[in-house]
Amino acid sequence: MEEKAKTSLKIENLTKNYNKTTAVKNLSLSLEGKDIFGFIGPNGAGKTTTIKCIAGLLSHQSGVISINGKDSKLFGDLSKKRIGYVPDTPFLYDKLTGREFLYFVGRIYGMKEADIEKEIEFYSKQMEFSDYMDSRTEEYSHGMKQRIVIASAFIHNPDILLVDEPMVGLDPKSSRIVKDLFKEGAKENRILFISTHTLSLAEELCTKIGIMDKGSLVYFGSISELKDKIKKENLEDIFLEITSKNE
Ligand SMILES: Nc1ncnc2c1ncn2[C@@H]1O[C@H](COP(=O)(O)OP(=O)(O)O)[C@@H](O)[C@H]1O
Numbered sequence: 001m002e003e004k005a006k007t008s009l010k011i012e013n014l015t016k017n018y019n020k021t022t023a024v025k026n027l028s029l030s031l032e033g034k035d036i037f038g039f040i041g042p043n044g045a046g047k048t049t050t051i052k053c054i055a056g057l058l059s060h061q062s063g064v065i066s067i068n069g070k071d072s073k074l075f076g077d078l079s080k081k082r083i084g085y086v087p088d089t090p091f092l093y094d095k096l097t098g099r100e101f102l103y104f105v106g107r108i109y110g111m112k113e114a115d116i117e118k119e120i121e122f123y124s125k126q127m128e129f130s131d132y133m134d135s136r137t138e139e140y141s142h143g144m145k146q147r148i149v150i151a152s153a154f155i156h157n158p159d160i161l162l163v164d165e166p167m168v169g170l171d172p173k174s175s176r177i178v179k180d181l182f183k184e185g186a187k188e189n190r191i192l193f194i195s196t197h198t199l200s201l202a203e204e205l206c207t208k209i210g211i212m213d214k215g216s217l218v219y220f221g222s223i224s225e226l227k228d229k230i231k232k233e234n235l236e237d238i239f240l241e242i243t244s245k246n247e
């Protein structure tokens with residue numbers, strides 16, 4: 001079997017402006033395969049903007065985003081195939097069933113039918129979804145919709161999975177299933193980049209965290225290093241301490 005090198009994502013001095021608003025200022029961070037990165041910060045801190053820049057959906061004014069050592073601007077669509085993206089407001093086609101939706105996404109990524117079927121089989125079990133696979137997504141609850149959207153971002157086996165706010169409004173069962181999906185989805189050649197408000201999720205799942213405040217990355221590292229540094233035990237206390245300093 002082909003051995004794949006460890007995936008890397010390096011962001012150097014990323015700056016993104018929308019007209020007069022600077023949404024992201026000089027952001028630098030570096031991640032590698034198997035990292036589950038929790039990107040946290042208050043509303044408007046610049047998380048979604050950063051994720052869209054990495055996904056190639058927004059162009060940035062300055063800085064470099066490198067994936068596996070190569071500037072992502074030079075990659076074109078090929079690099080997009082290596083990325084999975086779950087936006088903060090996911091989109092589903094109401095009239096497609098879960099199976100049809102996964103099929104549709106797999107085909108967009110150029111996957112072979114047999115491979116799509118294998119993945120659908122795997123994820124419908126993993127997501128405890130088998131009973132709903134052939135119902136139209138318009139009949140799904142919020143948690144079920146979110147589960148199928150997240151599975152659809154895994155289906156082409158991406159190197160980098162970008163997930164924007166996956167936990168908003170999830171019931172406990174869906175939340176557990178999504179967390180397990182992330183834990184099991186961490187691999188040598190995959191980076192999980194998860195933006196979240198849910199600090200308990202970051203604490204439970206993430207090997208590294210980044211705290212954004214007003215467009216700047218004010219902390220990057222492990223949660224345990226951060227707790228040592230701030231001398232507080234609770235991530236919520238630390239978060240509030242760090243993000244209120246510039247008020
Ligand atoms: N399309 C846009 N046009 C103008 N300003 C925007 C746009 N999207 C986001 N912003 C601004 O950029 C900043 C960062 O927003 P965003 O990246 O959505 O933050 P977060 O995801 O952390 O809540 C905010 O001040 C927001 O108002």
Ligand SMILES: [Mg+2]
Nearest residue numbers: 047048049088
């Ligand atoms: Mg956002």
